[in-house]
Amino acid sequence: MNPAVCSAVLCNYSRLKEDSWDRFNGDTWYMIYDFERTCDRALADYPLYARLVEYKIDGMSNIAI
Numbered sequence: 001m002n003p004a005v006c007s008a009v010l011c012n013y014s015r016l017k018e019d020s021w022d023r024f025n026g027d028t029w030y031m032i033y034d035f036e037r038t039c040d041r042a043l044a045d046y047p048l049y050a051r052l053v054e055y056k057i058d059g060m061s062n063i064a065i
Helices: 003-020 027-042 047-057
Strands: none
Touching: 003 027, 003 047
């Protein structure tokens, strides 16, 4: 996965998810769905990293984390 794309999705995750939550025929819904599945699998063995991703999604700054 391209780090720039991953960063863009994480930075805009909440808005993207909210805007696409009921639009099952849109590309954004499937992108978020795939992103969540990929993150879940990639971070399954790393709960600390999974928590950090949650903090970033919630909009926390790196200094706050």
